[in-house]
Amino acid sequence: MNPQEKKAVRHPNLSPTMDMVAKKIFHQERLTADFVRSVLKLPVKSVEILEGTQIQLEEYDHLGFYTAVDVRAQLDDGTQIIIEVQVTKQRAFINRLMAYIANQIASNLKRNKQDKATHTLYSEMNPVYCIAILEQDYFADGRAFRTISLRDDETGEPLLSDFKDSRSRPPMAFAFLELSKYNRDKVADYNLQKWFEFFRNQPFDIPTDPVIKEAEELLDQTRWTKEERQMFDEKRRQQDHYEATMAQIYYEHELAIQEEREKGLEQGLEQGIEQGLLQGRSQGMELGVQQLVLAMLKNGASPQTIAQLTDIPEEKVKEIAEQNLV
DSSP states (O other): TTTTSSOOOEEEEETTHHHHHHHHHHHHHHHHHHHHHHHHHHOOEEEEEEEEEEEEEEOOOSOOOOESSSSEETTTTSSSEEEEESSSTTTTTHHHHHHHHHHHHHHHHHHTTTTHHHHHHHTOOEEEEEEEESOOOSSSSSEEEEEEBBBOOTOOBOOBBBOOSOOBBBBBEEEEEEEEGTTTOOOHHHHHHHHHHHHHTOOSOOOOOOOHHHHHHHHHGGGGGGHHHHHHHHHHHHHHHHHHHHHHHHHHHHHHHHHHHHHHHHHTHHHHHHHHHHHHHHHHHHHHHHHHHHHHHTTTTTTHHHHHHHHHOOOHHHHHHHHOOO
8 A cells, every 4th residue: 555545544533542532432431341351351340430531749859740641440359450542652651651550559558548557558459550552653573462561580470469359460560552563363362353443443354342333432423512522623623733733843853954964065074964963953853842832832732731742841831931922
């Protein structure tokens, strides 16, 4: 297929991986229970959606530090599941998942602390697992699905522990679904296949079961409330503007690099070429950051929203806003 040719999609105007759409899907406990069973192979009897968006503020050295996850669910045995959908590629994404799990464990301990003895508190802990649905590739091999937990480096034996309501379980684990790598011939499990195909938003290659049909119905915008449609339109507008801005920044950045390269070649000095390229990249990136932030600020986005969407520190966003009187 021509790389420029667009792939066929089931829902041209939205994607199951969009933030508010994914939350709408996982707010249905039956769907979340099936998804967790399919991915983690846990014997899930029921599931409780704790929060669609969890924001935790902690007393760290750096004021304003917080973690926010897409969906947090709790199984009938107390196990907590963090579900994170990531559309763009971020260099520190794996670190962020680790912070989510660590912060959730710490938060659970604080919440249960009261006047209990430390050894009792530890015995009442429950596992925390994280599932990441990724539109971009994060791992070098061709596997679309992988799970990672703590294991003995020599024997490969998993580290297990007893918990309050479950026995002999990994204390923490990660599962990754890289959507772009999916190949139905390389993913043998039907229950995993169906969720891969659902989130890829391309025509189904396999029969759908009642769970996926129910999830598909949630993507029918004619059944949405007026408030949901308005929220979606605003999210879509912000995303379109963000993508257009990033495309322009990328173009200008590449143009700046090319100009510096040509300038260096004219001088005929290898050292001059390298320094010119480095300076062009640095200036282009700084200019690009400022252009992106200003465009989003003028479009009504708050500094916190910009920081969450772009991974630019909120302090940097506010600094750019003040410098440009926005």
